[in-house]
Structure formats: C-alpha cells, structure tokens
Amino acid sequence: MSVDSATVRRIAHLSRIAIDDSEVERLRGELNAILAFVETLSEVDIDGVEPLTSALPMQMKKRADVVTDGGICDDILANAPMREDHYFVVPKVVE
Amino acid sequence: MSDPTHLSLAEARDALKSKRLSAVELTQAHIDAIQESRALNCFITETPELALSQARDSDARIARGDARPLEGLPLGIKDLYCSKGVRTTAGSRILDEFTPTYESTVSANLLRDGAATLGKLNLDEFAMGSSNETSAFGPVVSPWRRAGDPDARIVPGGSSGGSSAAVAAHLCLGATATDTGGSIRQPAAFTGTVGVKPTYGRCSRWGIVAFASSLDQAGPIARNVRDAAIMLRSMAGHDPKDTTSVDAPVPDYEAAVGASVRGRRIGVPKEYRIDGMSAEIAALWDKGVAWLKDAGAEIVEISLPHTRYALPTYYIIAPAEASSNLARYDGVRYGRREQGRDITDMYEKTRATGFGPEVRRRIMIGTYVLSAGYYDAYYVRAQKVRSLIKRDFDDAFAAGVDAVLTPATPSTAFAQGEKGAADPVEMYLNDVFTVTVNMAGLPGVAVPGGLAENGLPLGLQLIGRPFDEETLFSLAAAIEQAAPKIECPQPWWREN
Numbered sequence: 001m002s003v004d005s006a007t008v009r010r011i012a013h014l015s016r017i018a019i020d021d022s023e024v025e026r027l028r029g030e031l032n033a034i035l036a037f038v039e040t041l042s043e044v045d046i047d048g049v050e051p052l053t054s055a056l057p058m059q060m061k062k063r064a065d066v067v068t069d070g071g072i073c074d075d076i077l078a079n080a081p082m083r084e085d086h087y088f089v090v091p092k093v094v095e
Numbered sequence: 096m097s098d099p100t101h102l103s104l105a106e107a108r109d110a111l112k113s114k115r116l117s118a119v120e121l122t123q124a125h126i127d128a129i130q131e132s133r134a135l136n137c138f139i140t141e142t143p144e145l146a147l148s149q150a151r152d153s154d155a156r157i158a159r160g161d162a163r164p165l166e167g168l169p170l171g172i173k174d175l176y177c178s179k180g181v182r183t184t185a186g187s188r189i190l191d192e193f194t195p196t197y198e199s200t201v202s203a204n205l206l207r208d209g210a211a212t213l214g215k216l217n218l219d220e221f222a223m224g225s226s227n228e229t230s231a232f233g234p235v236v237s238p239w240r241r242a243g244d245p246d247a248r249i250v251p252g253g254s255s256g257g258s259s260a261a262v263a264a265h266l267c268l269g270a271t272a273t274d275t276g277g278s279i280r281q282p283a284a285f286t287g288t289v290g291v292k293p294t295y296g297r298c299s300r301w302g303i304v305a306f307a308s309s310l311d312q313a314g315p316i317a318r319n320v321r322d323a324a325i326m327l328r329s330m331a332g333h334d335p336k337d338t339t340s341v342d343a344p345v346p347d348y349e350a351a352v353g354a355s356v357r358g359r360r361i362g363v364p365k366e367y368r369i370d371g372m373s374a375e376i377a378a379l380w381d382k383g384v385a386w387l388k389d390a391g392a393e394i395v396e397i398s399l400p401h402t403r404y405a406l407p408t409y410y411i412i413a414p415a416e417a418s419s420n421l422a423r424y425d426g427v428r429y430g431r432r433e434q435g436r437d438i439t440d441m442y443e444k445t446r447a448t449g450f451g452p453e454v455r456r457r458i459m460i461g462t463y464v465l466s467a468g469y470y471d472a473y474y475v476r477a478q479k480v481r482s483l484i485k486r487d488f489d490d491a492f493a494a495g496v497d498a499v500l501t502p503a504t505p506s507t508a509f510a511q512g513e514k515g516a517a518d519p520v521e522m523y524l525n526d527v528f529t530v531t532v533n534m535a536g537l538p539g540v541a542v543p544g545g546l547a548e549n550g551l552p553l554g555l556q557l558i559g560r561p562f563d564e565e566t567l568f569s570l571a572a573a574i575e576q577a578a579p580k581i582e583c584p585q586p587w588w589r590e591n
C-alpha cells in the first residue's frame with residue numbers, strides 16, 4: 001500500500017500537525033519508504049495467532065477505589081503556557 | 096589521589112567508604128570534566144550546584160557511618176527522566192522550559208540510595224533515533240575517533256547517546272538510559288561501554304517521558320559489567336504507580352558478576368547471520384562464542400525464524416504507541432504554544448513547530464496505521480507477528496537455552512550525516528539485532544568485544560530469560576574478562 005498526497009494531508013490533520021504544501025511530496029516519499037519496508041509482514045502466516053498486547057503475561061493490577069492523590073492544583077498548572085487562577089486557558093471552542 | 100574520574104563506579108564507592116576520597120572531591124572532579132568537555136555536547140542541562148549539595152550530604156553521612164549503596168557517586172540522568180525542579184526536555188523543543196514538580200521513580204530510587212546527579216543528558220528527540228542527530232539540542236559527539244580520520248565527528252549511537260558518550264568520556268561514573276528498540280544497547284556498543292536493558296516491568300516507567308509504552312524500559316550504561324549491576328540494583332523494583340512494574344524482589348546483581356558460567360547453554364541464532372553481514376562482525380561473534388566456550392558454557396545453534404520481521408513489526412507498533420502517547424503535547428498543559436486562529440489551528444501550529452522531522456514522521460506513520468480501514472491490516476497484523484517473535488524465544492528457552500548470544504549492532508559507529516539522510520529506513524536498520532528483545536520483553540545486555548579495524552568499538556549482545564538478568568551479568572562478565580581491553584582515546588575534546 002502507498003499513500004497519495006491527499007492521504008498525507010489527511011494523516012497530518014488527524015495527527016494535528018500543520019504541513020506546508022511544499023512538504024507534502026517529501027513526506028509522501030518518506031511515509032511510502034516506511035510503508036514499503038513494513039510490507040514484508042503481509043507474507044507472514046498469522047492464522048489463529050493472538051495479537052500480543054502485553055510483553056509479558058501479567059494480570060492488570062487493581063487498587064482500592066479511593067483518593068490517593070490530589071490537592072495539587074498549583075503543581076499541575078505550574079508548567080501551563082497560559083493559565084488563569086486554577087484553569088488552563090485555551091482559544092474559544094464554543095460559539 | 097590521581098584524577099578520580101578514572102575510577103570505576105565500584106572503585107569510587109570503595110574509595111569513599113574507606114575515606115581515601117570525599118564525595119565532594121569526586122563530584123567536583125566530574126563537574127570540572129563536564130565543563131571542559133562541552134565540545135561533546137553530552138549534557139542538555141548541567142546541575143553542578145545540586146550535585147555538590149548532594150555530595151556534601153553524602154560526606155556527612157559517610158562521616159557518621161550511615162552510607163547508602165550509591166552514597167556520593169555522581170551519575171548522569173538521561174533527559175527523558177523527569178527531575179523535580181530541573182528542566183526536562185526529552186530532547187525536544189515542544190517541552191520548552193517544562194520543569195517537573197515530581198521525580199521519576201527510577202531516578203528517585205538512585206537518589207534514595209545516595210547518588211549525586213550531575214545533570215540531564217542529551218538524547219534523540221523523544222528517544223526516536225539511533226545516532227543522537229535528531230536532538231533539538233544538537234548532536235552528541237562520541238569521544239571515539241575513526242583511525243586516520245580525526246575530522247569525522249563520530250556518533251555515540253542513540254537514543255541514549257548523551258549517556259553513552261558521557262560514560263565513555265569519564266564525565267560521570269554511570270548514567271541512566273532507556274531502551275525501546277535498542278536505545279541502551281546500540282549506544283553502549285558504539286562507545287565501548289556496557290548497557291543493560293532489563294526485562295519489561297523490572298524498572299518503573301513512571302515519570303519517564305513515554306515513547307512506546309509496551310516496549311520502553313529503563314536501564315543503566317556504565318563502563319563495566321559490575322558498575323552496571325550495581326546501578327541496576329538501585330534502579331529496579333516494584334512501583335505501584337506503574338501498573339506494568341513487576342512486584343518481585345530485586346536480586347543482588349553484583350553477586351552474579353564473576354559467578355561461574357560452566358554448563359550454561361548459550362543459543363546462537365542462525366537467523367542473525369544476515370545477508371551482507373560484515374566479516375568483522377561475523378568474526379566478533381565467533382570470538383564471543385569461543386570466549387564463552389572457554390569459560391565452560393555449552394554452545395548450541397538455535398532458530399528464531401521470525402527474526403527478519405521484528406524491525407518491520409517495530410516500525411508499526413512503536414509509531415502507533417508514540418502517536419497516542421505524544422497526543423498530550425497540545426500546547427495546553429505544559430510546554431510550547433503557538434497562537435492559532437482557533438484551537439485546532441493552535442494544536443497544529445504548536446505541534447508542527449515543536450516536534451522535529453523524525454518525530455513528526457513517526458507520529459504520522461502511527462496515526463496512519465491506527466486509522467479506520469488500516470488498523471487491522473497494519474496494527475493488528477503487527478501485534479500478531481509480535482506474538483510469533485516472542486514465541487520463537489519462548490521455544491528456545493523451553494528447549495533449555497539459558498541465554499542467546501548475538502552481535503549488538505550490524506556495524507561500528509558512523510560519522511554524523513552518513514546515514515539516513517535520503518531514506519529513514521537506512522537509520523532504522525541499526526536496531527536489527529536489538530529490537531527483537533523489546534518485542535519479546537526480554538532482558539538484554541551489550542558488552543564490548545574489542546575494536547574494529549577502523550579503531551571503533553564493537554559490542555556483543557546477550558539476551559536472557561525474563562527476569563534472569565543475573566545470568567546475563569555472569570555471562571557478560573565472562574566476555575568482559577576474555578575480550579581485549581579497550582581504552583577510550585585521550586581527551587582530545589577538552590577545552591584546555
């Protein structure tokens with residue numbers, strides 16, 4: 001499979017990365033080189049094989065459903081590029 | 096005492112214990128070395144004041160007979176580990192002046208055990224790279240030079256290139272690193288140092304900037320096997336804050352260094368003899384076999400039939416996980432923000448200017464393989480092939496193999512700009528021998544095997560059973576004992 005320039009633009013938008021028109025051809029070439037490289041996986045017989053989702057078999061650990069942390073608003077906001085009181089500030093998202 | 100930066104970590108520990116040296120002297124000697132070695136670009140952020148205050152505490156502890164396991168030993172921290180109150184960059188512009196209000200569990204473990212922290216080490220951006228050339232803070236230069244080619248700037252490997260170069264150049268006694276596809280072992284092999292990628296779950300990932308969470312694992316780079324064992328003992332351990340961290344006791348790895356390897360069965364996988372393997376790498380591998388045989392190990396040929404699919408599988412799974420993990424860099428909660436006409440425009444501009452080209456490429460590949468219509472064809476298929484890669488190792492271990500011996504890398508280090516400029520895949524091939532280990536969650540160690548004809552180090556890799564790092568330390572020590580001793584060049588890079 002290979003991607004065309006419309007697909008490159010769509011992937012960039014899904015990735016929330018702005019791209020210039022001048023970059024599209026180069027990105028298309030690079031993405032297609034990687035896709036060609038992984039194409040070899042199509043020859044592997046994967047019938048009846050379960051997908052591996054955890055490197056080692058382990059039970060997901062559970063803990064009691066109680067508050068273990070909190071009250072650290074100032075810490076959480078300390079690195080925000082824009083904040084007001086105890087809020088993150090973003091461009092307006094509702095009209 | 097002569098220059099204390101020439102001591103190994105174990106020697107420095109013993110010198111401090113016997114009060115032949117103070118922690119402040121030891122730390123100051125490393126701070127001086129770092130300041131004279133800025134030409135190598137190993138550190139993104141130096142923290143000399145912090146290190147000296149930690150060293151003063153250590154001297155007080157030693158004086159009252161209250162020394163901890165790493166008391167007063169100065170280390171470097173890969174700048175992927177969050178350090179409380181110290182700017183943490185992940186080698187990226189997008190984190191800007193991000194200054195964590197918390198400490199990663201692994202670096203907190205090192206501090207708990209008394210280490211001093213000299214600063215934050217350079218790396219490929221978000222640990223994506225094999226040469227340290229993708230760092231937003233400029234490439235790291237290896238202290239090693241190619242024979243007869245003093246002008247070539249040799250790469251220290253990646254992504255933990257600041258860690259490997261700083262340890263090789265004696266700027267710290269040891270360093271933390273991380274390994275997603277080979278990022279501890281490949282830079283160790285390139286710089287003649289020892290790098291350990293522990294079993295997945297052995298070290299907590301909490302507070303380490305995430306790249307591909309099912310593959311990422313923390314580990315040490317040090318100048319010898321014993322030093323790496325000492326560091327790993329402090330780094331490892333259960334952490335309730337990482338659900339994949341394993342609740343199992345941490346053995347005394349140092350005790351495994353020097354233990355007999357007689358009767359150990361070592362698998363040599365025939366699939367690693369790849370097409371076009373250099374004669375030099377093949378000869379190194381043969382020597383490794385001979386050294387282990389001389390030490391009493393039994394060598395058996397094994398087959399890991401899905402080896403050739405590991406790297407393509409990695410280049411689906413790692414970017415997929417990365418595209419998800421790196422979604423958090425949105426210009427809202429931390430790091431850089433570019434203004435936009437609306438929130439989407441703000442996200443897109445922030446990420447376009449904040450991420451470098453390799454990171455943008457991997458996010459886009461990851462987004463593509465997870466997108467509707469392609470998820471099964473790429474991502475689910477890759478996860479199934481990953482099962483087969485792991486099964487290969489399970490079968491070998493079930494047949495009685497204790498560890499697997501391979502070369503660490505397909506070549507020696509190269510010079511800046513020599514690889515990957517035209518085709519990103521050329522750079523990816525660096526990890527062809529290391530990436531299987533991450534796929535299967537196994538422990539692996541890279542240990543020096545000697546010098547190539549071009550004067551640069553070569554490394555061997557040992558792969559172990561899950562949570563059997565001790566066997567790897569014993570075997571790596573046997574190789575270290577038998578291999579020719581290699582000396583890092585005189586400090587040609589020093590400014591005075």
